Amino acid sequence: xxxxxxxxxxxxxxxxxxxxxxxxxxxxxxxxxxxxxxxxxxxxxxxxxxxxxxxxxxxxxxxxxxxxxxxxxxxxxxxxxxxxxxxxxxxxxxxxxxxxxxxxxxxxxxxxxxxxxxxxxxxxxxxxxxxxxxxxxxxxxxxxxxxxxxxxxxxxxxxxxxxxxxxxxxxxxxxxxxxxxxxxxxxxxxxxxxxxxxxxxxxxxxxxxxxxxxxxxxxxxxxxxxxxxxxxxxxxxxxxxxxxxxxxxxxxxxxx
Ligand SMILES: NC(=O)c1ccc[n+]([C@@H]2O[C@H](COP(=O)([O-])OP(=O)(O)OC[C@H]3O[C@@H](n4cnc5c(N)ncnc54)[C@H](O)[C@@H]3O)[C@@H](O)[C@H]2O)c1
Numbered sequence: 001x002x003x004x005x006x007x008x009x010x011x012x013x014x015x016x017x018x019x020x021x022x023x024x025x026x027x028x029x030x031x032x033x034x035x036x037x038x039x040x041x042x043x044x045x046x047x048x049x050x051x052x053x054x055x056x057x058x059x060x061x062x063x064x065x066x067x068x069x070x071x072x073x074x075x076x077x078x079x080x081x082x083x084x085x086x087x088x089x090x091x092x093x094x095x096x097x098x099x100x101x102x103x104x105x106x107x108x109x110x111x112x113x114x115x116x117x118x119x120x121x122x123x124x125x126x127x128x129x130x131x132x133x134x135x136x137x138x139x140x141x142x143x144x145x146x147x148x149x150x151x152x153x154x155x156x157x158x159x160x161x162x163x164x165x166x167x168x169x170x171x172x173x174x175x176x177x178x179x180x181x182x183x184x185x186x187x188x189x190x191x192x193x194x195x196x197x198x199x200x201x202x203x204x205x206x207x208x209x210x211x212x213x214x215x216x217x218x219x220x221x222x223x224x225x226x227x228x229x230x231x232x233x234x235x236x237x238x239x240x241x242x243x244x245x246x247x248x249x250x251x252x253x254x255x256x
Pocket of ligand 1: 015016017018019020021022039040041044047067068069070095096097098118122145146147148191192193194195196197198199200
């Protein structure tokens with residue numbers, strides 16, 4: 001039964017692998033047997049190297065690849081580098097993302113564009129470069145990290161750009177799943193609730209985080225560890241008939 005979740009000798013590319021969710025998921029994929037490329041900004045290289053060291057420590061191969069997901073050429077080069085270093089791309093986790101807070105009526109359009117550019121256009125460019133190779137071979141699975149903010153607007157957080165970008169990721173995922181389904185490529189979204197990472201660190205988050213834990217039916221915030229199982233599932237044969245889904249890993253938050 002556990003063989004269903006086995007990723008031994010598959011190669012998986014993870015964006016945003018130098019920090020937080022992407023880092024833990026990249027290591028978790030290696031624990032499930034995959035060889036993993038750690039794709040992130042050059043500025044995050046120390047984090048990416050740390051991820052790669054942790055992957056090698058569990059006996060799998062790792063590659064560190066600098067890329068900016070907002071740049072089509074950079075993304076294309078990253079996927080090509082993955083294939084030359086680790087072999088044919090079997091799976092991808094598009095996790096790179098940014099957040100920022102501003103009241104909508106005062107939001108600078110440059111901030112709106114930046115958040116949408118990384119979170120939505122970046123996921124599209126990654127899916128495109130990954131999908132081309134997978135479609136050529138008639139097999140592959142992609143997981144896009146959206147957010148419960150694709151489904152709800154977070155009380156007390158001012159992030160019109162972020163929420164819109166994540167709703168876009170969710171619907172992009174559905175669209176690609178339908179377009180690519182008969183050609184062997186599955187595309188799913190994973191939507192976390194509140195997860196303890198650098199994205200929501202710092203003193204301005206302390207009070208808010210107490211509320212996040214209290215308002216979550218499971219009574220706590222999530223950790224990156226909580227997302228390993230869902231990603232392994234979605235990339236594995238256990239999810240062979242799952243495509244176009246938005247899997248919420250939110251401790252029940254959106255159920256209220
Ligand atoms: N932390 C949460 O509560 C939470 C909740 C729901 C969804 N998410 C989503 O999970 C994903 C990971 O977030 P995290 O919490 O681990 O944050 P994080 O800040 O720890 O990690 C984000 C990573 O993305 C990388 N990145 C940013 N812009 C990039 C670009 N242009 N090109 C390549 N890489 C880039 C960063 O360098 C960083 O390593 C994001 O998409 C985020 O929106 C997070």
